[in-house]
Amino acid sequence: MSGGLNRRIASTLESLRQRDRFRQRRVVEPAGPGLARVAGRDCVNFCSNDYLGLAQDSRLLRGLDVPGSAASALVTGYSPAHAELEEALADWLERDRVLLFPTGFSANVGIVDALLQRGDLVACDALNHASLIDGVRLSGADKRIYAHVDVDAARDALAAPCEGVRALVTDAVFSMDGDIAPVRELVIEARRADALLYVDDAHGVGVLGPRGRGVADELSQDELPVLVGTLGKALGTAGAFVAGPAAVIDYLENRARSQIYSTAFAPMTARAALTALAITREEAWRRDEVRNLIAHLHARLRSAGLPVPDSPTAIQPIVLGRDSVALRVSDDLLARGFLVTAIRPPTVPEGAARLRVTLTAAHTTEQVDGLVDALATSLLEARVA
Numbered sequence: 001m002s003g004g005l006n007r008r009i010a011s012t013l014e015s016l017r018q019r020d021r022f023r024q025r026r027v028v029e030p031a032g033p034g035l036a037r038v039a040g041r042d043c044v045n046f047c048s049n050d051y052l053g054l055a056q057d058s059r060l061l062r063g064l065d066v067p068g069s070a071a072s073a074l075v076t077g078y079s080p081a082h083a084e085l086e087e088a089l090a091d092w093l094e095r096d097r098v099l100l101f102p103t104g105f106s107a108n109v110g111i112v113d114a115l116l117q118r119g120d121l122v123a124c125d126a127l128n129h130a131s132l133i134d135g136v137r138l139s140g141a142d143k144r145i146y147a148h149v150d151v152d153a154a155r156d157a158l159a160a161p162c163e164g165v166r167a168l169v170t171d172a173v174f175s176m177d178g179d180i181a182p183v184r185e186l187v188i189e190a191r192r193a194d195a196l197l198y199v200d201d202a203h204g205v206g207v208l209g210p211r212g213r214g215v216a217d218e219l220s221q222d223e224l225p226v227l228v229g230t231l232g233k234a235l236g237t238a239g240a241f242v243a244g245p246a247a248v249i250d251y252l253e254n255r256a257r258s259q260i261y262s263t264a265f266a267p268m269t270a271r272a273a274l275t276a277l278a279i280t281r282e283e284a285w286r287r288d289e290v291r292n293l294i295a296h297l298h299a300r301l302r303s304a305g306l307p308v309p310d311s312p313t314a315i316q317p318i319v320l321g322r323d324s325v326a327l328r329v330s331d332d333l334l335a336r337g338f339l340v341t342a343i344r345p346p347t348v349p350e351g352a353a354r355l356r357v358t359l360t361a362a363h364t365t366e367q368v369d370g371l372v373d374a375l376a377t378s379l380l381e382a383r384v385a
């Protein structure tokens with residue numbers, strides 16, 4: 001291997017280790033809805049994105065047959081299950097059409113890159129997901145980052161001089177903070193600037209809104225022409241989709257490279273996602289349960305004298321500041337039977353390391369009580385140490 005690259009790798013790893021930034025996956029064994037086994041120890045999983053508790057629901061295994069799609073969708077990878085899933089999603093979201101993607105990351109990269117080009121202008125929330133950032137970078141459009149959820153700043157960003165197309169791209173629910181973009185106001189600003197509005201609702205689809213459709217419960221296709229969602233979070237499986245007007249979907253089918261040049265996810269994943277979607281539509285109690293657990297967590301944190309996250313969603317970050325404190329508290333929680341990963345920069349800003357607690361319909365109030373008690377003890381010990 002190249003000597004220069006060897007040195008780059010060694011110095012990067014060394015620097016990550018020194019700064020407590022070295023990251024490693026650990027094997028997490030599924031142990032039932034809301035539960036996991038880590039290093040032989042059973043724990044409550046408070047850091048999955050399985051908001052409705054469907055990822056380990058045995059009903060999703062019914063009728064699974066074909067394990068591989070064997071090609072990209074444009075070649076032979078588009079099965080009846082995929083077609084049925086696209087139709088079911090379009091019907092549910094009240095959009096003309098839906099196009100599936102292998103993952104949410106590849107969807108955002110491929111779609112932003114296909115829609116925008118050099119000479120265009122794109123306004124981006126400062127806390128947008130990495131996949132949106134990479135899509136914008138790849139597109140070559142002029143990027144204007146506006147202050148997080150700040151509508152005035154978004155308006156200013158959209159007003160910059162530009163000869164090409166204007167667009168505003170944002171997460172609906174911010175993945176590390178759990179707060180929500182002011183989408184109604186952003187519709188108005190986008191219209192005023194004749195700009196495309198593009199919303200990534202990875203954490204809202206299936207769990208937020210009166211009908212559980214996330215931002216689609218609030219905005220019509222007319223107001224929001226490009227809506228991206230994932231199947232790997234509330235819908236418990238894997239893959240992603242974009243929903244919108246027929247012409248936009250036709251265009252993306254022909255131009256989104258991450259869809260054209262990538263193997264479609266498995267037909268059995270599409271089948272499982274169809275079951276998950278049917279359950280999501282039928283079992284509204286799952287969304288109510290998440291709401292109850294959020295209120296319960298907030299009440300318990302308040303009475304324990306701990307900070308209460310300013311988040312109305314299943315993502316409930318406990319910001320601790322220093323990386324080393326977040327790591328120590330996370331390790332300590334695991335020893336007490338609660339799996340909550342520490343999130344460190346660059347995923348979150350410097351000095352804002354946190355525990356990203358997530359709730360799912362599979363949790364009980366007793367498990368939340370246990371988490372808050374363990375957190376209170378661990379924090380006390382971490383501060384004393």
Ligand SMILES: *Cc1c(COP(=O)(O)O)cnc(C)c1O
Binds near residue numbers: 175202
């Ligand atoms: C998780 C996530 C994605 C990526 O989706 P995957 O299907 O996991 O690749 C995209 N956008 C946001 C906001 C996310 O949180």
